Amino acid sequence: MRGIDLQVEAGEVFAFLGPNGAGKTTTVEILEGYRKRSGGEVSVLGEDPERAGRAWRGRIGIVLQSCRLDPYLTVRESLSLYAGYYASPRPVDEVVELVGLGGKAGERTGKLSGGQQRRLDVGMALVGDPELLFLDEPTTGFDPQARRQAWEAIGGLRELGKTVFLTTHYMDEAQQLADRVAIIAGGEIVARGTPEDLGDRDSQPTVISYRGPDGEEVTLSTTTPVQTLSELTGRALVEGIELEGLEVRRPTLEDVYLELTEQGAGK
């Protein structure tokens, strides 16, 4: 890790996006106070996580990357156990509803599906009514339905006015959930911004492709797509040929992300 410089504002959902091994968990564990840093300055809710005490931990909520619950306690009991740790917890039944486990409150956690367990993880982090939540790869390894469920629970945090620091290696997850995104690769931040203007997508070249007369794939990369396309089709009209499989493609966020992280990893 070097030169990570981040500022997260109160009330926003911030996504820390990067491939596996990029340093996301290391960073978040430093912010959570689990890990000592070798240098630099860190301030979370005005305190240094390495030295912060009980009162500070009462103001944050943590969803770890992988963590099971006590399988022999029910959903409500698990939340009640944790509620007892905090000075002013949220009512347990309210948390159950917030994370959409209303019908499962009496169910033992060992019997929940992956998506339900993850929503309960969010509930466990929420029951102390923290100001700031850390979510480390909240949907890694989930099927689409479980991801959707987890996203709904996380989306609900925004409505509660919580600040959320989220790590993920899924572009679409950052797009779906975050107000702002920073992309990390090879221990460095390679891009930051809103999901919409990330990586300066507007100035990236447009790709035009078609099959030539002999069936070969032709690909053109251009920053002036209208002009290029006009020339191309004009010539085709004059020559009286069809451009088979003509396609005009703007770079997707996925393309931008892959390009940025490859650059970062190559450094």
Next chain:
Amino acid sequence: MSLVLHQLRYDQKAFWRNPAAVFFTVMFPVVLLLIFATVFGGKTIDVDGGIETTAYYVPAIITLAVISATMQSLAMSLVIAREDGRLKRGRGTPLPAWVFIAGRVGNAVVVALLMLGLIAALGRVLYGVAIPWGELPAILVTLVVGAAAFACLGIALTAAIPSQDAAAPIVNALLLPLYFLSGVFIPDDELPQGVIDFANHFPVRDFFQAFFNVYLPGGQSGVDWGNLAVVAIWGVAGLLLAVRFFRWTPRGG
């Protein structure tokens, strides 16, 4: 303190709903008592001028049950919780570490006390082994000191256990031979002196002696401070190792 009770309440719930924990901690000692009493019953053991086999095995099995409820149960359940990430999650809350540990140790001591009652009652009802009511304070002191010491040893042992799968083999590899060598399974009068001398280096033997001496009718009256002190020293050593080496974060992936 109310937070310790809060933690203890949920630890108790989770314990009694866990079939493996209940079987190995509660049922297994009962089964052992029934087997030993059935197989070796009616004989006399040449200890303290000759006593009934069953009178020997009741305090022996209580010793085993206390160690099982504390050292064995804690070492296994803490490693499972650690590798599940539950200890790490707990460290991210305002719960003080000592409260969490106190809840778990409290849970172990509660179960150990229940096992004392259960095995003593079975011994009395099934085999007519008298319960030494007059020695009850000394019995409780011995049991609580032993339970606390073996709880500390169990917590310290977790540092040497790398994974959930390794927990049961490591704990059993340590304790099972010591039960055999310390007179818990095989009576003292059938053990060669060399074996007993060897076992004397380990706290299972000291605790067994301390408990046996206080439980045996007509035995030494009052707490056997000599043997109990050795147990307590082991416990303090375990505590120091635990403070130094205990991990809250998973060791595997």
